[in-house]
Amino acid sequence: MNWMSPLFTIVGVIIGSGVTLLVEQWRWQRDHQREAKQILRETFVSYLTHTARAHESMRQVSEGVHSSPDERRLAILAAFTEANVYEERFRLTMLAPTHVVELAVHSFRKCRAVRDLLASGTETSDDAFRSAQLEYFRAVQATSDAMRKELGIPKLLFVPLGYPPDQPPVTPL
Template structure:
C-alpha cells in the first residue's frame, strides 16, 4: 500500500472526527444556552407571579376595612413567597435586573405598610404607593425582557 493513500485516509478520518466533535460542541453550547434562558425566564415568571398575588391581597384589603384582611395583608409577601423567589432570581439574573427586582419588592412592601396603617384605595398615600409599585414593576418587566433577549 502506498503511504500517500494511508496519509490521506488518516487525514480524512481526523477531519471527519474533528468536524463531528466541533458540531457536537456547538450543539451542546446552544442547548445549554437555551436551558439557561428557560431557567432565567422561569425564575422571572415565578417572581412576577408572587408579586402579583401579594399585590392582589393588598389591593383587595385597601378596598375594605375587614380586620381579617389586614392580617392577611401583613403576611402577604411571606405567604406568596415574594422574598424566597426574589432570592432565587438574584442567583440567576444580571445585576441590573436584581436591583429592579429589589426595588419592586421594596415598593410592594411600602404599599402593604400604607394599607396596614389604615389607608384606603382612594386615599392619596395609598394611590401614590400603588402607582410607585406599578412603575417599579413595569421597569422590572422591561429589564427582564431585555435580559432574556440578551441571554
C-alpha cells in the same frame, strides 16, 4: 510500499472526528444557552407573578371586613407572606444579571411599602395608597422592561398596568 493511501485515511479520520467534535460542542452550547434562557424566562415570569399576587392579595384583604385594625394588619401581612415574594426574589438574585436584580429589588421594596402602608391602616381609596401604588406600578414596569430586554423581547408600546404615564392616579386602566 505506498503510504499515501493509509496516511490520507488517517488524516481524513482525524479531520472528520475533529469536525464532529466541534459540531457536537456547538450543539451542546446552543442547547445549554437555550435551556438557560428558558430558565431565566420562567424565573422572570414567576417573580413578576408572585409580586403581582402579593400586591393584589393585600389590596383585596385590606378592602375586606375585619373585626379590628390589628386583624386587618395581620391579614395584610399574611397575604404578602403567602405570595412567596421573598423566595422568588432570592431565586431571581441567583440567575438574573445585576441590573435586572437591582430593578427587581426596587419593585419588591415598593410592594413592601404598599404592604406597610395598608398594614398601618391606610385605605385603598386614600391618596397615600394611590401614590404608593403608582410608584409600585412604575417600578414593576421598569423591572419588566429590563427583563424583556434581557430576553431579547421588544419593549411594550403601552402601559400594561397601573396608570398612563401622563395621567395622575385617578382611574386605573
